[in-house]
Amino acid sequence: MRNIRMGRRNLPGRPVRLAAAAIVMATALAACGGGDDSGGGGGDAEASGPKAPATVPELTDDPLTLKFIWFEWPPAQALEDFANAEYTKDRPNVTIEVNTVPNANWHDAMFTQFAARQTDFDVAILDSQHIGEAVTNGNILDITDFVNENIDVDAYDPYLLAAYGQYPQAETGQRDENASMYGLPLLGDTWTMIYRKDLIGEEPPETWDEMIAAAQKCQDENPGVSGLAFHQANGSDAAAVTYNTVNGVYGGNLWESADKQIEGVINDDAGQKAMDVLVNEMKPLTAKGSGNWFIDEVNAAVAQGKACIAFQWIAASGGLLDPEQSTLGSTPEEIESKLGFATLPTQDTDFVPLGGMGMHISAYASDEAQAEALNFMKWFEQADVQKKWAAAGGVPSRTDALESSEFLDAGPFSQVYADSVSRLRDMWNVPEYARLIDIENTNVNAALNGAKDPEEALDDIATEQQEVLDSGGGGGL
Amino acid sequence: MSTTTDHPVQEASTTPPAPGRSRRLSDRGLAVAFISPAMLLLLAMSVFPLLWALYLSFTDYSATRDVPANFVGLQNYIDILTSAQVRQRALTTLIYVIGAVTLQTVLGFAIAYLISRRTHGRGVLTTLFLVPMMLSPVVVGLFWRFMLDAQFGVINSMLGSLGFGQVEWLTRQRTALLSLIVVDTWQWTPFIMLIALAGLTAVPKYLYEAASIDRASEWFRFRNITLPLVWPLLLIAVMFRAIEAFRLFDLVYILTSGGPGVSTETLSFHVYKVAFLGFNTGVASAYGILMVLVVIVLAQLYLRYLNKLKEG
Numbered sequence: 001m002r003n004i005r006m007g008r009r010n011l012p013g014r015p016v017r018l019a020a021a022a023i024v025m026a027t028a029l030a031a032c033g034g035g036d037d038s039g040g041g042g043g044d045a046e047a048s049g050p051k052a053p054a055t056v057p058e059l060t061d062d063p064l065t066l067k068f069i070w071f072e073w074p075p076a077q078a079l080e081d082f083a084n085a086e087y088t089k090d091r092p093n094v095t096i097e098v099n100t101v102p103n104a105n106w107h108d109a110m111f112t113q114f115a116a117r118q119t120d121f122d123v124a125i126l127d128s129q130h131i132g133e134a135v136t137n138g139n140i141l142d143i144t145d146f147v148n149e150n151i152d153v154d155a156y157d158p159y160l161l162a163a164y165g166q167y168p169q170a171e172t173g174q175r176d177e178n179a180s181m182y183g184l185p186l187l188g189d190t191w192t193m194i195y196r197k198d199l200i201g202e203e204p205p206e207t208w209d210e211m212i213a214a215a216q217k218c219q220d221e222n223p224g225v226s227g228l229a230f231h232q233a234n235g236s237d238a239a240a241v242t243y244n245t246v247n248g249v250y251g252g253n254l255w256e257s258a259d260k261q262i263e264g265v266i267n268d269d270a271g272q273k274a275m276d277v278l279v280n281e282m283k284p285l286t287a288k289g290s291g292n293w294f295i296d297e298v299n300a301a302v303a304q305g306k307a308c309i310a311f312q313w314i315a316a317s318g319g320l321l322d323p324e325q326s327t328l329g330s331t332p333e334e335i336e337s338k339l340g341f342a343t344l345p346t347q348d349t350d351f352v353p354l355g356g357m358g359m360h361i362s363a364y365a366s367d368e369a370q371a372e373a374l375n376f377m378k379w380f381e382q383a384d385v386q387k388k389w390a391a392a393g394g395v396p397s398r399t400d401a402l403e404s405s406e407f408l409d410a411g412p413f414s415q416v417y418a419d420s421v422s423r424l425r426d427m428w429n430v431p432e433y434a435r436l437i438d439i440e441n442t443n444v445n446a447a448l449n450g451a452k453d454p455e456e457a458l459d460d461i462a463t464e465q466q467e468v469l470d471s472g473g474g475g476g477l
Numbered sequence: 478m479s480t481t482t483d484h485p486v487q488e489a490s491t492t493p494p495a496p497g498r499s500r501r502l503s504d505r506g507l508a509v510a511f512i513s514p515a516m517l518l519l520l521a522m523s524v525f526p527l528l529w530a531l532y533l534s535f536t537d538y539s540a541t542r543d544v545p546a547n548f549v550g551l552q553n554y555i556d557i558l559t560s561a562q563v564r565q566r567a568l569t570t571l572i573y574v575i576g577a578v579t580l581q582t583v584l585g586f587a588i589a590y591l592i593s594r595r596t597h598g599r600g601v602l603t604t605l606f607l608v609p610m611m612l613s614p615v616v617v618g619l620f621w622r623f624m625l626d627a628q629f630g631v632i633n634s635m636l637g638s639l640g641f642g643q644v645e646w647l648t649r650q651r652t653a654l655l656s657l658i659v660v661d662t663w664q665w666t667p668f669i670m671l672i673a674l675a676g677l678t679a680v681p682k683y684l685y686e687a688a689s690i691d692r693a694s695e696w697f698r699f700r701n702i703t704l705p706l707v708w709p710l711l712l713i714a715v716m717f718r719a720i721e722a723f724r725l726f727d728l729v730y731i732l733t734s735g736g737p738g739v740s741t742e743t744l745s746f747h748v749y750k751v752a753f754l755g756f757n758t759g760v761a762s763a764y765g766i767l768m769v770l771v772v773i774v775l776a777q778l779y780l781r782y783l784n785k786l787k788e789g
Contacts, residue, residue, distance in 0.1 A: 104734070108753045115540035115756065137541045234736040289627020291648030291737055300629070434754040446738025451650045457738075468755075477560050477751055477760065 048167075048180060049138045049363040054145035056378060057371040061093055066372050068098040069121035070357075071106040073295070075187055075315050075394065082392040087379060094372060103295070104235040107434055114139040119362040122369035123376070126360050127237075128163045128426055129433040131182055135167045136431040140182050140360040141370065143377075147181045150378045157421050160185050160397045164358030169257065169429045182360055184377050185397035187315060189355030190420045191245060192413050194302055194310045194317065197340045199225070204342035208249050208277070211309060211345045215285045218308035227285030229307035233294040234445035237437050240427075241353050242311070243444040245344070246282075247274040248351030248425050255428060255465075263466040267458045270348070279447050279454040291449040302339070303327065313355050314413045315395060317341070321411070341413045343420050354426040356395065390414075432468050439464045527769075534763035541756040553763035562739075563747070563764075569654065570743045574722045576658040577665075582715055584662065585669025590703075592670075593677040603674065610667040618731030621660045622647070625732075650740045653733050657741055660728055665718060672714035676707035709786055716779050720772055744768060 070076045076098050083096035099121060101109040107130065113119040114137060126134060134140045143165075147153065153161060158175035165183040166175060193211070195204050200218050205211040215227030231238040244254060252270035255262045265271070287306065290297065295316045301307040303319070303326040312320075319325050320339060321332045329335035344352045359380070361373045379385060386396040390407035395417055401407055402421065408414050428436060443461045446452035452460070468476065502510070534553055538546035557563050592602050609617070624631050625646040633643050646656045680703060688698045726745040729735055735742035735750075742750075748768070752761035 104730075111541060111756070112753060133541070138543055139541075233734065234738070235734040287628050288643050289633075289645040289648055291645065292733070306628070432755075434756075438750060438754050442736070442739050445736050446740070449648045449650075449737030451736075451738040451740050476755070476757065477556065477562050477747070 048135050048142050049140045049182070050142065052141040052143045052146045052361065052370065052374060054149040056146075056150070056375045057367070059091070059371055059375055060368045062368075063093050063095070064368060064372055065095045065097050066123065066369060066376060067121045068096070068123045068125055068359075069110055069119075070098055070100050070125040071103040072100040073103070073316055074318055076100045078393040079186070082389060082394065083376070086385065086388060087376060090379060091372070091375070096376075106236070110134075111139075111434075114362075114364075117364055119364045122362055122365040123373050124360045124362055125186055125357045126183065127357055128354060129237075129429045129437070131165070131167050131358075131360070132169070132429045133431040133433055134360065135180075135182050139363055141363055142180050142182060143184070143361065143374070144180045146374055146377075147184070151184065151381055155383065155398045155400060156185070157397070157399055159424055160188060160421070163354055163424070163426050164356065164397070167429065169426075183358035184381055185356070186359045186380075186394075187356045188395040188397045188402075188417060188421070189313050189315045189357075190352045190417060190424060191241075191311050191344055191355070192314045192317060192416045193342045193344055194312055194320065195340045195342065196225075196305075196308050196338060198338045199308055202340070204340055205309075205345050208246075208345045208347035212277075212281050212285070215282075215309045219285055222308070225306055225308055226287040226290075226301070227308050228282055229286060229290065229293065229298045229301040229310040230282070231294050231298060231311070232283075232286070232290060232445060232448050233292045234441050236294065237427075237441060238294045239444040239448060240437050240440035243275065243278060243440065244427060245311070245351075245353045246278045247271055248349060248353070249344070249347045250274040250277065251348035257428070260430075260469045261466075262469060263462045265462070266465070267462040271458060272455060275444075275447065275454045275458045278444075283448050291445065311344070314417050315355065317413055318393060318411065336412060339412075341416050343416050343423070350423045351425040352420045352423045354424040356397075430469070432472075435468045436465050439468070530762040530765055533759050534766050536759045538759045538762075539756050540758045546759065549759065553760045554767065556760065557764055557767060563744070565739070566742050566744050566747045569741065570723060570725070570745075573654060573658060573661075573725065573743060574719055576654075577661045577722050578715060578718050580658065580662045581666045581669050581718060582711065585666045585714075586673045586707075586711060588666070589670045589673035589677055590699075593674060603671075606670055607667045609664045610671075612664065614664065614727040615731055617660065617664050618728045621656075621663075622732050625656055647733055648737055650737060653737060653741045657725075657728055657732060660732065661722065661725070665721070669711070669714050669718060673707060673711055676710035677703065680706045709783060712779070712783055712786070716776060716783075720776065723772060724768070 068079070070079070080096055080098040083098075087096060088094060106127075110119075110121075110124050110126070110130070111133065113121070114134065124134070124140065126140075131140075135142075147165070161181075161184075162169070162175035162179075164185040165181045166179045167182055168179060193204060195214075196218065199222055200214045205214045212228075219225065219227035231242050233239060247254065247266070247270070250270050250273050252268065252274050253265050255265050286293075287301065290301075293301075295313065298307075298310050298312050299316065299319060302310045302312070305328055321335050323330050323332065323335065326335050328338045344350075359373075359377055361370055361377075365373065380389070381398070383398060383400050386398045386401035387404045387406040390396045390401055390404065390410055393410065395414075396402060396407060402418050408418065427433070430436070440461050443452065443457040443464075447454040447457035533546065535548055535550060536546035537549050537553075588606060592599055592606075595602070623629070625633075627633055627643050627645045627648065630646070632646065636642075636644065644652060646652050684702050685698060688702060693701075724745045725743050726749060729741055729743055729746045730749075733741045735746050744764075745768070748761055748764045751757050751764060
């Protein structure tokens, strides 16, 4: 026993404990310091990121990899292939790398790195609604001066420039000449209506009511084929975009942006009508168990001939004409003889959802990478490059490229996009976007799957979203 | 205690240091030097994040917003404990934990009991049963998602061939939670089985022989010999599984995303949303601390019961 005590006395117990406590305290203090470091961001809630220079800085001649981050879908590979084939003609020392994550992780993958004030990407491809969150936190460069100096803004539909780059979002949704720019268009997109020409006829339905009637008739006449297929999942923005689209078509509004009012707006009569149409008229025409369908599942249903009418993002529709992925034909022409692509039917209004994304430069990228990213943007937004991008499978944003034969001949959905540009409507691009979309997604998904009464779901969306906006995004569950 | 003085280690400390070894580095110093890296790693990776989360839980800090943290006292804890949303997720988690762990325990023990009675092919059978446990939960979630798909899944296809209708496994309130329980059970029953098998193997043979001499029935032997001896070990396995199930995230994320609506959102999944969708780091930290506390308190109560059982 004595020896044990001796041993204990010899143990540096107190010093060890004190040292451990000191290390913990020191680490905590260091971390506190790190947490307060703006790291390139601004200093308050309304702050924006650092300003990019008006002209492209001197570029490095050393080998450089310009890293993008996007989610996993065909346009990501198309961009990497296109940029490495074309951009490297001007800049042979540069390699373009488009890193992808699953769609559901896209927001988290970017914003957790932004939160750490350190990114493994140089260019973030943000959804238009992510801009507010990134700008407010100082995560992306303010490129207003650069745009004014290097980009022919008159070559674009003003709404596209506003949607993919401007913050704050203009009340009208249109471009505000005095607002700051934080990004430039990379890929335009909207929904297309895909319909079975061999089952419902060559001409697509023109109104939403006609579309539902045609789907019903087609389903009744073709056992095993469901009338409709659309996004209903509660991940990403799937179910929410579906509701927003129907809401827009039936004359509803998501909010009144001027006074940030959602309660009483989204759940007004038009909103309730839209929810009723979606849950009680459209949902019964979908396949059983389709309540968790998103892009891939809708494409699978169309490709396997299991849906009369489907709604899909144009940028995700390319594979539908691939005979290897389809049971509708052994050649693209044969498939095209059965599948039609049209702009969305109208009803009380003709709104269609805005998709697509812009390019935004990380505030935490190296100086060389930021300079290269600016140069890439300048190169990418040229008229001839936009046309080549269209030919490579991308959806350009410049009006001249949209009207070019390179784009219009690229696929049957190109004309759909060109016709839809004047009808686009976006969601909120406020910093609280991620929470707003989650509230809407879960409630619409619940209504679609019978977990909640549709009217109650819409009222819950209004109440919960209003709470988030009123709290300024801070706190809350 | 006299043996302590004769301990070879103690003797070794009196011998002169080996050639080349620093005279200033005592055995104790050497021990501290060896332990320090591990201790520092533990402090940096576990202790510090826990203390930091504890600190953040009393603030309104957000990891993405460029504003300093403000002290808000117990407000985050009050918000969580009074939230109807949290109560709903807690109930979902509770149903899931009870359902999954009960099913796994019954099945795991039954399989272990059957395997223990075999003399041939025991090793092969045990290994085969362990395969699901060795897979990543994300992989398990993905292939079960395909299997449970209402339209294209193999489960509905099999049910269809037996004359049953299509079941919406992942998109209906009742079946979605059941599907999560079934998938978790498929993956983790082998864990209970393994521990139960270890317990069953350790039961002394002579007890069964004595019972046989007394012409005890199979049920009597199971109830009075097998179960009492395996029970403490089984309870430890149940505790581990319950803690694991309590913090379920991956399967929910892959299989249902918490849907339909929020009907399969567990507490861990909700914390994830608070932390990474809203980036309300302070609230998420308080949420996490409360979950740790719940696990610690329940585990302590459980361990006390186990100790009493052992003493009894």
